[in-house]
Amino acid sequence: MLAGGALGGLAVALVAGDAYALQVGAFALVSAGLLGLVRPVARRHLETRSSEQVDGPAAHVGRTGVVTQRVDHRDGRVSLGADVWSARTEYEGAVFEVGETVRVMAIDGPVAVVADTVG
Template identity: 35%
Template sequence: MTALIWFAAAVLLAGAEALTGDLFLLMIAGGALGTAGITALVDLPVWGDALIFAAVSLILVLGLRPFLLRRFGHPPEHPTNTAALPGRHATVLRAVGTDDGLVRLGGEDWTARTLDPQIIYPEGEKVTVFRIDGATAIVFKEF
């Protein structure tokens, strides 16, 4: 019976980990699961269960969690949102100059201006995004 209580605690803690994502509750859930397994094999008093739970949880938190955080705790290596747009190609929808212009970039229309103030790109021209400045794409033409 005690093993079922520890198993239920492990399931609840693992479910709560899904809400936090910092791998701490998952390590505590591992401690509860380990205690459930040992309690199913050997009938210990409550203080024995508590010692096993504390020891297994401590080992997991101090031993396994740092490794898992190093391995899985980093954001994606590839850029997202506007950081992913430089280097992508766009089509000029309205002539792009130093102050005004419109390009189609990834299926969306973006206001645009040229990187070189001396150049104007006509409608239909293929350009490359140099950077995003606010909501404006700074573009140039690769040769």
């Protein structure tokens, strides 16, 4: 917004020449106008997006992955897109073999907690 004000001052300098007071006035006027118009819109946009946006490990919850190393309640590996995660099953007796598709139910630190895609 200050760069826009500088462009306003430049435009006045090209038209009016060495009228420094006009250049500074144009800079101040354009900068204030841009701050008054653009800032509230940008702030509203950022506030609404931040409440809806899920990022980090939580973004993986609900995704499906493919088992790359047998997964039981203690350990295993799952491919989630281009990433390979340590994984464990959500329930004690469940076991998933290599090639099965599973759904990420939760993220527990560096471990994806997975369950059957049907359940």
